[in-house]
Amino acid sequence: MEQNLFVYNTLTRKKEKFVPLAPPHVGMYVCGPTVYSDAHMGNCRTYISFDLIFRYLTHLGYKVRYVRNITDAGHLEGDAGDEGEDKISKKAKLAQLEPMEIVQKYTVGFHEVMQLLNTLPPSIEPTATGHIIEQIELVKLILEKGYAYEVNGSIYFDVEKYNQSKDYGLLNGRNLEDLMNNTRTLGGQDEKHGKLDFALWIKAKPEHLMKWPSPWSLGFPGWHLECSAMSNKYLGAQFDIHGGGIDLMPTHHTNEIAQNVAACGKIPANYWLHTNMLTVNGQKMSKSLGNSFLPHELFTGEHSILTRGYSPMTVRFFMLQAHYRSTLDFGNDAMEASEKGFKRLMNAYGLLKNLKASATTEVQIQPILDNCYAAMNDDFNSPVLIAELFEASRIVNSVYDKKLKIDQPNLDLLNTLMKVFIEDVLGLKNEQAANDDLPKILDLIVTLRNEAKTNKDYATSDKIRNGLQSIGFQLNDSKEGTNWSKM
Numbered sequence: 473m474e475q476n477l478f479v480y481n482t483l484t485r486k487k488e489k490f491v492p493l494a495p496p497h498v499g500m501y502v503c504g505p506t507v508y509s510d511a512h513m514g515n516c517r518t519y520i521s522f523d524l525i526f527r528y529l530t531h532l533g534y535k536v537r538y539v540r541n542i543t544d545a546g547h548l549e550g551d552a553g554d555e556g557e558d559k560i561s562k563k564a565k566l567a568q569l570e571p572m573e574i575v576q577k578y579t580v581g582f583h584e585v586m587q588l589l590n591t592l593p594p595s596i597e598p599t600a601t602g603h604i605i606e607q608i609e610l611v612k613l614i615l616e617k618g619y620a621y622e623v624n625g626s627i628y629f630d631v632e633k634y635n636q637s638k639d640y641g642l643l644n645g646r647n648l649e650d651l652m653n654n655t656r657t658l659g660g661q662d663e664k665h666g667k668l669d670f671a672l673w674i675k676a677k678p679e680h681l682m683k684w685p686s687p688w689s690l691g692f693p694g695w696h697l698e699c700s701a702m703s704n705k706y707l708g709a710q711f712d713i714h715g716g717g718i719d720l721m722p723t724h725h726t727n728e729i730a731q732n733v734a735a736c737g738k739i740p741a742n743y744w745l746h747t748n749m750l751t752v753n754g755q756k757m758s759k760s761l762g763n764s765f766l767p768h769e770l771f772t773g774e775h776s777i778l779t780r781g782y783s784p785m786t787v788r789f790f791m792l793q794a795h796y797r798s799t800l801d802f803g804n805d806a807m808e809a810s811e812k813g814f815k816r817l818m819n820a821y822g823l824l825k826n827l828k829a830s831a832t833t834e835v836q837i838q839p840i841l842d843n844c845y846a847a848m849n850d851d852f853n854s855p856v857l858i859a860e861l862f863e864a865s866r867i868v869n870s871v872y873d874k875k876l877k878i879d880q881p882n883l884d885l886l887n888t889l890m891k892v893f894i895e896d897v898l899g900l901k902n903e904q905a906a907n908d909d910l911p912k913i914l915d916l917i918v919t920l921r922n923e924a925k926t927n928k929d930y931a932t933s934d935k936i937r938n939g940l941q942s943i944g945f946q947l948n949d950s951k952e953g954t955n956w957s958k959m
Contacts, residue, residue, distance in 0.1 A: 499711030625675035625689025820865030
């Protein structure tokens, strides 16, 4: 179990050795989607990144309780959480549907996309509406501790009072004065004691569709409160990892920490991990720029910015080729390169089962295996891991082409390495079951070509060779016979 796994902690702004609170158990909470529309590609990147983390921690032998919520109420249009209309209620009104019809539609759609991208389901997927009681109890506790106040049936968190003894800007690295100077005045601001105060419970207007009874009013919970209540319920007041997109760090996660410290006296998670942005040709992805597309549009190619569609596993591979903390820039050329790389890797993985061991070896696999673990132990560095897998693939192809010899122990280790890191850790899979039979099909074609050569039918022989070459397969003639290899 002992591993030198280091993770970058946004809270301390440095890499730290990962030491769970109660090994072998690990608690991980990741902020899930607000289900009022289709999941966008930025969401997908975040959930693929945490799927990688979940998979690797599990591979190391940790018993991970992975909690990823569904926000199905309380997330208002102003992402600070207190202003505008509820995103789900607004969509329901426009579509003339019940809010829970909207929730159901987009939750199902989210799960379908996650399944296509081969992400494992979380251990628990709680919904905000399923935890109203827990949220009301948390508000009561914060009120009792003196860090919140009531105005006309709404409850607000008192940031300035909290900051007198705590550090509100601990996660985002900003002091209170800077934060206040950069906060715009919003409608309804006169209810609050301070500009940075945020809602824990909001009294519902008569036309608001989603509301519940509470000691203070008929209303609904604040967006930030939901995650605090659900993480507390399933992982406790303090757990190991809290994750999400970098856009959640300045406000949402900052407010989660404040709520938890106010209620429980503890920062909820020891390690805060954040994924970076997805850009398109160097620009931020946004609807206003016309460069925003949804997963199904990327899969089918049905968007003006796309030259064609790409398979879900190609998309997953593309995202894993960048470190989760770095900006990932989408472009058609980058996707083309990823598709070729993915096919090359999976082709080598497919050839592995046909390799035969020799009495001696000209390669040592242990150093590559060590490098794979070193990459993942360095803050889940998937790009470096993939580079090592390409080195392993080169060895597979060379052994298959009889350019290298490998003995049984090294062949066994090579099999283990490729299985563990391609399937179990990176979560990549062959999308075409027919590819399992590819070696047999190509061997049959080689046999037919050899028969053509024997019959001096050189036109057919050359036609087969050139045809295979045009789809990426090279035939290699030697004294021992003819082998094929992926170009």
